[in-house]
Structure formats: structure tokens, C-alpha cells
Amino acid sequence: MANFFTLHIERSDGEVVLYFQGQLDRDRSGEIWEDLLSFFQRENPSKLVCDLGQVDRIDTAGIALLRSLEQRCARYGIELSFRRLPEIAHRFLQEEQRQRSGQGIAEEIQPGWITSLGMWNKGRFNAAFDLIRFLGEFIAACARVLRRPKELRSWEFLEHLKEVGINAVLIICLLNAMTGLIVVFQGMSLARSFGATIYVADMVVRSVAGQMAPVLTAIIISGRSGAAFAANIGTMKIRQEVDILSVLNFNIIEFLVLPRVLAVAVATPFLIMLADTFGILGGMVTSRLVLDIPLQSYLAEVQNTLDTSTIFSGLIRGVIFGAIIGLTGCFQGLRTEHTANSVGVRATSATVSSIILIILADTIFAVLFNAFGW
Amino acid sequence: MLDGYPNEDAGRGELIRVENLTVGYGETNILEDVSFSVYEGEIFAILGPSGCGKSTLFHAMIGLLPIRKGRIIIGGEELGPEERVDSLHRIRHQIGVLFQSGALLDWLSVGENIAFPLRESTDLPEEIIQHIVQLKLELVRLEGCSEIKPAELSGGMTRRAGLAAGMARDPRILFCDEPTFGLDPNTAMEIDELLIEMRDFLKVTIVVVTHVVPTLENIATRCIMLDREAKGVIASGRLDSLKNDTSDQRVQAFFQRRIPERQSQV
């Protein structure tokens, strides 16, 4: 047993005395508690005396430990008493609990017109510098989490995954089914002029699954989640919650940014697959109703046209688009300043800049896929 | 000049030392060459009219604003112009903070706000953490409010809950930015009493930023006064000596401000 306390057993009346010594504080109480638990497993005293005469430091963690001890003793019918309690402990352990009502008078909280800038606006205001720093810290955080995956805030990640992914399913299915419908209507006359209406299935696959579903999905996600990230983090910044977390030694990137970015980067490819599927289904239903194309031949045509590279490129684009949306949203959120409309401004610019970046990235993909003949 | 009360400070350790500190935003320095010390067990006040740089100094002291020149030593750990993540971490492990706009995370209940820092930075078992939460709430007389969300609290309660959260980890130093700002005099006095209680019971050293004089008179041991034009400290020492024995016009002006006057200006 470590030297947190020593035991002195007085046999005459079965009384056990625990002499606590040294620090009884937040850094030691965890270990002391474990020792106490193992002590209770070994011994079964009917009377326990805790002597705190040699404790040089006690804080509320220490008092909490003594309270836990009180509770445990009461539960097992052990008679507990304290000896030489420090003054501060007295108040919380032996004095009768004063029931004081916690009422304050409501008042208007005036927002401080200037407050923290936090780590984010170091030195001169310079967006490019901020962005580089942000990306650098993000990569560093990724590297840390890759090395020790346990450090990933998995609860936050799942929360965001649900919000970004599951809650977007309905709107994405609906919009992409409608896209399928539009493509069929648009392509109808062209396909007729070739004398083969079945080609609408090709059009649906090529335009919806190949191009529109990924971009449309990314734009919806950017409007839903990118803007939400920016507004969310921005509000936290204004309320100084980001400062609170920094002061508690949290790494802001690991705590706020990484789970969000990861959640969109994971959710987007799946949503794109779903979008592909519903686009094709929308086209199928429309061509059955309007062009009288039998379902089997439509599906056979789809099977012919749809190759793995289309699906694969959709997935890759999904990951990249997702990362763009997440990073832009969080970056804009962290740049929020202390003015009233700042949150709105940031949310808007998160959406706008991520849409621009998505289309830019899509252009690059188009060129690359073409060049490599995928 | 700064530490002109040797008999008072004798035997107490110096806990914070700020040396020739220069901080600012963008092109301008808000404070230049500021130096002072805070001793163990004090309630140390940073005074000055609105906009003089109190919060700026406050943020620099807890490492939220880069230091341009000089250094800050807190409990033996040094902060300087170079970023030193490890010493910043060690400093932050010893401090609790109550910000001007509150100290609670909105999405957690009051109790969780206290438990959360403990779970993250100590290895205390959940049972003990729950007791600590209970204790802290008793200390600020909010027992029974553990499940409530911060948004449902009144202004005074929010401040008290913030104090409990700031004290969650039993810090050596508690930093408060305008803890009584916007509260009515009675509620403000309650907060002041709580601060004194924290110092006496929990042996915490307190650094408090404020521009409200009356509440201070009963709590601060020593203080410094900042000024916007001077970009630094214009007076320091015990509050009563600052108030009564000063010949400095700016200091006199600060203490003579009365609430009716301010209202008539508006």
C-alpha cells in the first residue's frame, strides 16, 4: 500500500484508525480512493476513525473523498468518525447542511463589447496566415489522432455524423429523385430523335450519377452542415466558450474541428451513393410512367452504363468535398469576431466559399479523370 | 514602489510576476511595459475605466493573447513572446477562469460544467467527481441546480455557477473578469462575499478585473490601476491608500465617479 494513509488497528474494541498524511487533493484523491476500496475489501471494521492531523493540504476533491467515505460507511453500517479535521473540511462534513436557496435577481446581461480574441487572431489580422496555421494545426491533430486513435472525440464524432448524415437523408433522396425526373424529361426528345427512348437511362446514369448527384449533394451538405458548423463555432467563440475550453487545456482543433470534419468526410460519400441510387430510381419511375419503358430494360441499361469507376469517383469526390465543407465551416467559425452580425457573416461565407471550392475541386477531378481515362 | 507593503507580503510567496509586459492588437499596443506581482492568498484587483486594457491584460495572463515583450511568471512557469505550449499547459492546470461573459459551456448542465474539467484533467473516479460537484454547488449556494442548463439561470446565479465551474479543479489561482458586472448591488455583494469565502476556505489566490469601485472596497487586498493614455499602470498599492492619499488626477477621477453622474452623462 502506498503511503497515503497508515493503518493502526486497536483490537480492544475492533476500532480501526486510518492516519491520512500528505496531500489530500485533486491529484492524489483518485489513487487514495482506490487504496481505500481495496482496504474495505480486506478489512471489515465495525468502527472507523480517520485521523487527518498529518494532512498538509486538502481541497474539495479531498473533502469529496471523505464524503464518499461517509456514504460508504453509512451503507455498510460502519461507524465513522473524524479526528483532527482541517477547518475547511469541518464546514462540509460535520456541520449540518445549511439549506440555502440559490436565488439571484435576474438582470440583463450586457455583452462585453470587446472580449477575447483567443489564439485565433494572433498578431496582425491576416486571413492567409490564419488559414495556413489552421490547416497546419489540423494536420497535426490528424497525425496525433492517427497515432492514438483513442484520443478521437468519438462521442462528438458520432453526434455530428448523425446530424450531418442521417438528418440529411430525406432531403437528399428527394432532391436527387427529382433530378432523375428532370433529366428524363429533358432527354426525352433527344432520345426519341435517335429512335431509342431507352437511352434516357444512359443519360440519367451519366449525368446524375456521374456529375449532378455528387455536386448537388455536396452543395446541400454545405448549406446544411457547413453553415451550421460556422454558426455553431462562431457562437461558441462569442460566448467565450472557445476560451473556456482553451483555458481548460483542450486542443480546440481536436475537440471542435476534427470530429466535425471527419463526420462530413465520412457522411458525404455515403450520401452521394444514396443520391446516385435515388437519382436513378427517379429516372426509372419517370420513364416507366411517361415513356412506358419497362423496369427491366431500364435497369439492364443502367447496369450496362454504370461502371465501378463512376461509383468510385463519386466516393472519392465525396470524401474530398466533405473535407472541404467541414474545414471551411470550422475555419470560418473560428474567425468569428465580436460583432453582432459576425456569426451570420461567417455562416454565409462558409457556404459560399465551400461551394466555390467544391466546384473548383470538381473541375480538377473532371480534368484528372479525363486525363487518366478513368 | 510596486510592493511598498513589505510587512504585509512578508512570508508570502510571490505567485504571479508580470515583467515589462507589452501586449496589443494589430498595429497598436494597448499596454506597454507593465510590471507587478501578486502574492499568495491575495485578492488582487486590476482597476481602470472601460477600455483601458483590463481584459487585454487578463487574456495575456491566461495565455489567450500573445505577449509582444516582457514575460509573465505564474507559479514558476514562464510565458514570453515565444509560444511555449508545455509551460502554458502547466500554468493552465493551476488556474481557474471566470470570463467577462460567463464561464459556462452552454450545452452542458450546471453540474456537468463542473464535472467536465475534472473528468478531462484528473483521474478521479466518478463517485468522487459527483461529490465535488455537490460541494462546489453548496459553496456557491446553488445546491439543487445541478441539472439546470445555464440558459435557465438568472444573472447572479450564472455568475455563481461560473465561479463554481472556475473553481472546479481547485486551482491555485482564480482569474475573474468583471465578476459583478451588470449585477445589482446586493447580488454583487454576494459574489464578493463568495470570493472572500473561496480565498479563506479554499486558499485560492484571486485576480479580479473590475471597473466597479464600491464592490471592491471590501474585498481587494492590493490593486493596480491602468490607464488608456498611459498604456500602463498609473497607481498601485492598497485600495484605501490609492483612494485617499493620491495626488494623481486620473486616480481621483476614477474613485470620484458616482453612479448618478454616469447616468446623467448618458
Ligand SMILES: Nc1ncnc2c1ncn2[C@@H]1O[C@H](COP(=O)(O)OP(=O)(O)OP(=O)(O)O)[C@@H](O)[C@H]1O
Ligand atoms: N479584438 C480586438 N481587436 C482590436 N482591438 C481591441 C480588441 N479587443 C480590445 N481592443 C482594444 O483594446 C482596448 C482595451 O480593451 P479591453 O477589452 O482590454 O478593455 P477593458 O479595460 O477590459 O474594458 P471594459 O471595462 O469595457 O471591459 C480597447 O480600446 C479596444 O479598442
Ligand SMILES: [Mg+2]
Ligand atoms: Mg473588459
